[in-house]
Amino acid sequence: MTQTKKKRIAFVGAGNVAWHLAQALAAAGHDVKAVYSRSRTSREALTGKLPQAQPIKTPDFRSFDLEMVIIAVPDAALADVAAALKVSPGALVVHTSGSQPLALLQQVKGARVGVFYPLQTFSKIKPVDLAQVPLLVEALDEETLHQLESLAKSISNQVYQVSSEARKQLHLAAVFACNFTNHLLGISQQLLQEANLPKQLLQPLIEETITKAAQQNPFAVQTGPAVRGDGNVLQAHLQLLEQHPTYASLYRQLSKSIQEQAQSGSGKTDKV
Amino acid sequence: MTQTKKKRIAFVGAGNVAWHLAQALAAAGHDVKAVYSRSRTSREALTGKLPQAQPIKTPDFRSFDLEMVIIAVPDAALADVAAALKVSPGALVVHTSGSQPLALLQQVKGARVGVFYPLQTFSKIKPVDLAQVPLLVEALDEETLHQLESLAKSISNQVYQVSSEARKQLHLAAVFACNFTNHLLGISQQLLQEANLPKQLLQPLIEETITKAAQQNPFAVQTGPAVRGDGNVLQAHLQLLEQHPTYASLYRQLSKSIQEQAQSGSGKTDKV
Structure with a gap:
């Protein structure tokens, strides 16, 4: 793993993937600032593990000074979440799904988009060594791709660029x-x-x-x-x-x- | 694993199963006295690893003072080998097959019969820790069963009595x-x-x-x-x-x- 510039990040979703990813990013020195989930119990359980993060109840991140929003919700909810999401112009929005294309995020207004997919099954009760989990990244432009890659390398030793097709x-x-x-x-x-x-x-x-x-x-x-x-x-x-x-x-x-x-x-x- | 009385044993077959089983039994202190295989190269390769064992070219063990013959040949050859085998009266003859019934050995004249099945895939080039390999034993009478069990326990920590049906x-x-x-x-x-x-x-x-x-x-x-x-x-x-x-x-x-x-x-x- 390699160190990278500290990023300001928010999460949409507080399920198994968000649970492990958010804590690993925080442990790597990134600033996880907010967690949105429809379930109050879930979002508060996760922010309880992230001293600097705020639980929020609408997916509107415009008042946060964010560089990146990571969507970690079930595949079936992804399109709806992407449509409802509000971010500041130029923010980077990624999803964490193995089966959904990058194109699904193009409806997020004013954002750059990408994929940040940890290839492992997660459950909250079981610790995972993310350093050994393959992280697959995808973006539409080189700069975004490099940003995602260096973020991925700050928590995993196995980072791959993989297209939606592959x-x-x-x-x-x-x-x-x-x-x-x-x-x-x-x-x-x-x-x-x-x-x-x-x-x-x-x-x-x-x-x-x-x-x-x-x-x-x-x-x-x-x-x-x-x-x-x-x-x-x-x-x-x-x-x-x-x-x-x-x-x-x-x-x-x-x-x-x-x-x-x-x-x-x-x-x-x-x-x- | 537990120590047991040293046994005088011969092998029929010098393939992958015989290779590992014979060496593990010798290492546990048993006396592997003879190895029969149609292939001269194979039987001599195995006896080369067993200082006390003699390579023999017919499956006639009557001149050896044996307590037990272990047949480790491909399933398809088992019936023919059992028919050709010659042992002293009262010797214990076992096969090492997972898919063949104990009954197949009942044609071996004058012998007590059993099964001694190591549940693992073996290849000569790869060392196997037999202590962790389940050994399944079966016999027709209690005394034979106990003998097989104590022999199995001298090389493995996982010994099970399993019927042909199971x-x-x-x-x-x-x-x-x-x-x-x-x-x-x-x-x-x-x-x-x-x-x-x-x-x-x-x-x-x-x-x-x-x-x-x-x-x-x-x-x-x-x-x-x-x-x-x-x-x-x-x-x-x-x-x-x-x-x-x-x-x-x-x-x-x-x-x-x-x-x-x-x-x-x-x-x-x-x-x-």
């Missing part, structure tokens, strides 16, 4: 790697529970899978009955899944995809 | 948690590569997903567009996957399964 694909990749993986882990735990087996049994194997995937192309190190073409085991597994038709059809689709991939052979030549 | 379900659970997860990580890396994004971008998020799943029921902490019912994002993602029809249909199936699970609500009440 961020969309990244979000899709995250759905596969995290949301879908989480669902498979849920199915796996359910199956263990049905056999009265403790869930920690599979933990070392899961961790090894993740570690290996970080080092090599997962396609090149795929194991299991599907890639071996072991029809007996596949049939036996589908029989075990008779009471779970949706899981059985997932099993079939995933096995088919593994086999197609193995036949295309791209894992062997095209190492990531 | 082991089958465990293997199915491992396919979901590891083989299928690995495939999803491969898809995710391919999507990142297509957008010229580095694969390490998603690493912190993947690790957080795994950590959380170990602590809580994954169904109860599911995130993402499917569980939110965010049809706009689902449509946008399917459009991005137009060039990958198999991935698109996986995306649909996984989203459907997530939504069904959320509606059934079992994640909320039925914590694993």
